[in-house]
Amino acid sequence: MASFNKVLLMGNLTRDPELRYIPSGTAVVKFGLAVNRDYVDKQSGDKKESVCFVDITVWGKQAETCNQYLTKGRPVFIEGRLEFSSWETKEGDKRSKLEVVAERVQFLGGRKDEPQGDGGGGPPARREPARSAARAPAPAAGGSGGAPPAGAGSDDLNLDDIPF
Numbered sequence: 001m002a003s004f005n006k007v008l009l010m011g012n013l014t015r016d017p018e019l020r021y022i023p024s025g026t027a028v029v030k031f032g033l034a035v036n037r038d039y040v041d042k043q044s045g046d047k048k049e050s051v052c053f054v055d056i057t058v059w060g061k062q063a064e065t066c067n068q069y070l071t072k073g074r075p076v077f078i079e080g081r082l083e084f085s086s087w088e089t090k091e092g093d094k095r096s097k098l099e100v101v102a103e104r105v106q107f108l109g110g111r112k113d114e115p116q117g118d119g120g121g122g123p124p125a126r127r128e129p130a131r132s133a134a135r136a137p138a139p140a141a142g143g144s145g146g147a148p149p150a151g152a153g154s155d156d157l158n159l160d161d162i163p164f
Helices: 062-070 122-135 137-141 154-161
Strands: 007-013 020-022 027-040 047-061 073-089 094-107
Touching: 007 122, 027 062, 047 062, 047 073, 073 122
Parallel strands: 047 094
Antiparallel strands: 007 027, 007 073, 020 027, 027 047, 073 094
16 A cells, blocks of 8 residues: 655744754754644634644754754744654653654745845855855866856846745
8 A cells, every 4th residue: 555644834933943963973953843723613703723733853964954043933834754753761651752854944934033134044045155166167067168157147046946
C-alpha cells in the first residue's frame, strides 16, 4: 500500500529556537509553532479561535539559519513530515510525541525589529550572492563571449523569478 506523509503549516513561533549539535556535528534546532483556526460556533453563532501547538525540528544548515533569524512570535511556513517518537521515563512511564520534521522553512513577514530597509527576509538576500558566485565561473570556462557576465542584473531577476 502506498504511503504519503506531508505536512504544510503556517503559524508563529511560540519560543526562540534551541540549537544543538549531534555528535557527528550536524545541527538540529527545535521550536514550537502555534497554528490558529478561526471558526463560528454553530450553537451560539459566536466567532471562536482554537490554537494548535506543534513541535518542529529542523536539521542541517537550515537549522543554523533558523536559529540565526527566527525568534519567538515570528511567522513561518513549514513544509515537512510527521514523525512519531515513543520512550520510557526513568520512572517506567511510557511517553509518546508526534512532531513535524521540517524539510523546508520559509520565513514570512519582514524583519521589523532590525533597522535595515531591505524589505524583509534576510536569508534570501544573504544566500543570493553565494549562488551567483557559484555560477560565475561557468561562463568564463565555457568561453561564450556573447553571454552577459554572470550576476549582471541576475540578482534582481532571480529574486523575482523565485516562486516563494
